[in-house]
Amino acid sequence: MTETVESRVDAYPTRAGQVQVMPRQDKVVYGSAADGPMDQATLDHYDAKGYLAIDQLVTGEELEEFRAELKRLSEDPTVRADERCIVESTSQEVRSVFDVHKVSEVFKKIAHDPRVVGRAKQLLGSDVYIHQSRVNFKPGFEGKDFMWHSDFETWHAEDGMPGTRAVSISISLTDNYSFNGPLMIMPGSHQEYVSCDAATPDDNYKKSLVMQGAGTPDKTTLTEFADKYGIDVLEGPAGGAIMFDSNCMHASNGNVTPFSRSNIFIVYNSVENTIGEPYAARKPRPEFAGSTDFTPAGASSNA
Template sequence: MQAQDDLLQSAKAEYNESGWFRLPSRFEEVGIKKLRESVESISRQKRPEVVHETDGKTVRALHGCHLFDETCARLVRLPMLVGLAEALIGEPVYVYQFKVNLKQPHEGAAWPWHQDFAFWKNEDGMTAPSAVNIALFLDDTHEANGPLQVLPGSHRLGLIESDSDEQRERSGDWRNHVASDLEYTVPQAEVDALTRKTPKQLAVGPAGTIYAFHPSIVHSSSDNRSADRRALLLITYNAVSNAPASSPRPEFLVSRDTSRVTPVEDDVL
C-alpha cells in the first residue's frame, strides 16, 4: 500500500510539472489480447462510433466503446486506472470520453498539433481542464508508426489560440473533431517557439505501456510510415464537479453519465 501511495505521489508531481507521466508497470498481456479482440470486432461493424480515414474504408478511430463492449466497460472501472485518475485530478471522476485511435500500416494519417481542452471547452462547455487522459498501448509503438508526441510543460500555458480563432465560426460538425484536419489546432509558429525551449518527446514502448497526459498539453502524432499498426486506447476521466451542463455532440463522444466511477474488485479484465 505504501509503495502504491509513493507511486501516485511521484506520478502527480511529474504530471503537474511536465503534463504527462509514464507508469513504471505495464498492463497484463491477457487483457491486451482481449482489448485487441474487441477492437477488431468493433472495426468490422457499421456504426457511427467507427470513424474512417478520408478514403472511407480505412478505420481511423473507435469511440464510446465502453458503452456497448463488455471488455471496454470493465476496463474503465479497473482500480489501477480509476485510482490513478483520481490521484492526478484530486477529485472523484467519471468517464468523459473513450476512444481507440488506430494508425493502420502505411495508411494511418497524422494528428496535427492541438490541445484537447480546446475542443472540450469550446464544444462541450467544460469549465476547467480538471480531467486526465489515460493512454494504453494496444500495439508496440515506435518512432516510425506514428507515436504520440508531446511538448512537456506546455499545459501550464493554458489554451493557445491562433490569430484567426476569434473570427472563425465553428462548424458544429463533430466529424471535424476526429478527422486528420482538426478544427482546433496550435499554430506551427507557436509549436516551433515551444520546441526551441523544450524539445518534443515521443510516447513509445511495448504493448501494455500506460501514459497519463494533461488536457492542455500540446501534442500531435505523425503518419504511420511502417508496416506495424499503432493502436492507442484513450480513456478521459473528468472530475465529477467539472462535468459540462450539456453538449451538442453525440453521447459516444461525450458521456452523459457523470456519476462517479465505481471500481470493480480487481485489475483483471
C-alpha cells in the same frame, strides 16, 4: 440554479478571431501520494511535464483479450455503420471507435478498473467520470496523423468543460516505436493555454474527428512552443500506458511502416468540473464525444 451561458466566467476564451497564449488558471495535481497508487516523485513529474508513463499496466492475457476485441470491432459491420465509428478520409480504414466503454463489455471493464480509475482520482483529487472513450486504430501504411493540439481547447469550446481538471490515459495495444506514429508531447506545455482564432463551424465534429481544423494552433505559436518546451516521443511496449493532462500540446505522425499502432484512449474528468453549454460553439457535440453522464467511474453500478 444553473448558470446561464452569459453569466459564466470564461477563464479560457478561444475561437474569437485572435490567438492568445495565457497562463493556466488551474492546478495540475490535486491529490497526494497518500491518495492513490503513485508515489510523490511520479506526481511531481506529472506536475512538471504534464504526463507520466506506466511501463506495464495490463497483463499479457488482458492484452490478448483487448487485441481480439479490437479486431472484432473493426470487422463488425454494425459497429462500422454506427456514427461512433470514424473512418479515414482516404483509405476508409477504421480510425476510431468512440464510446467504446459502452460498445464493448471488454473495454468497459478496463475503463472502470481500479488500476486506471485510482490513478485518475489521485491526480484530479476527486471522483471522476468518463468524458469520452475510444479505441484508435493506426494500421500499418494507412494510419494518418493527428496534428498538434490541446484536447482541452476543444472540450472547452465545443463540450463546455470549464477548467483543465481532466486527464487522458492511452493504453498501448501494440508496441510504440519512434517510427510508427507514437504520441508526441511538448513537456511543460500544459502550463500555458493557447486560444485559437477560427470560429467553430456547425457540426465541426464530423470533420475534426477525422482531421483537425478549428482548434489547431497556428504554426507560429507551435514553433515557439517547440523551441521553448521541446518534444518528447513516447515509445514503449504493448501493455504500457501514458497518462497526460488535458492541456498538453500533443500530436502523432502518420504511420507509413508495416507496424500498426493501436490504443485504448479514455478521458476522465473531475465530477467537480462537469461540462455545460459550449463556450465557443452553437451546440454541443454528440454524447459519444462529450458525455453528460457524470456517474463516477468505478462505481459498483458501472462495474
